[in-house]
Amino acid sequence: MVEPTSEQDATSVRQNVSTHVPRIIDQAQISMANHQKNLVALYKVQTEAAKCVEYVRRGKGFRPIGERIFEEFLLQMLVRALPMKKGTVQADRVVKFLGAFIKFINEKGMYLASFHIL
Numbered sequence: 001m002v003e004p005t006s007e008q009d010a011t012s013v014r015q016n017v018s019t020h021v022p023r024i025i026d027q028a029q030i031s032m033a034n035h036q037k038n039l040v041a042l043y044k045v046q047t048e049a050a051k052c053v054e055y056v057r058r059g060k061g062f063r064p065i066g067e068r069i070f071e072e073f074l075l076q077m078l079v080r081a082l083p084m085k086k087g088t089v090q091a092d093r094v095v096k097f098l099g100a101f102i103k104f105i106n107e108k109g110m111y112l113a114s115f116h117i118l
Contacts, residue, residue: 013052013066017073020045025077028097029090035097039104046070046105074098 024038024045052066078098084091 009052010065010069013049014069014073017045017049017070021070021073021077025094025097029093032093032096035100038097039101042101043105043108 021042024042027034028038046067049066049070050064052064052069053062054065055062077094081091081094086092
């Protein structure tokens with residue numbers, strides 16, 4: 001993981017996430033044809049955000065600041081889609097996309113763990 005976090009690092013992660021995630025979600029609403037491309041793009045944003053950590057207890061532990069920022073922003077996007085009626089095509093696509101993203105990161109994690117990369 002990348003060393004440090006200052007307030008500026010957390011701010012840059014927040015800016016990066018708030019710039020890229022809405023674009024990816026907007027594309028996911030339009031068509032399911034580009035979901036795989038968007039899954040990879042969202043994963044890339046998540047992994048970049050996950051590099052932003054704050055070390056605590058004299059370096060014995062760390063707090064995942066960037067991961068939390070990503071998670072909060074993604075939940076905000078999901079909360080916007082959930083109140084819509086079932087059958088609203090755009091909302092259904094977002095929910096399916098986020099479900100596919102969870103599946104994607106789980107599979108990616110298992111793959112990387114099998115090679116002891118994580």
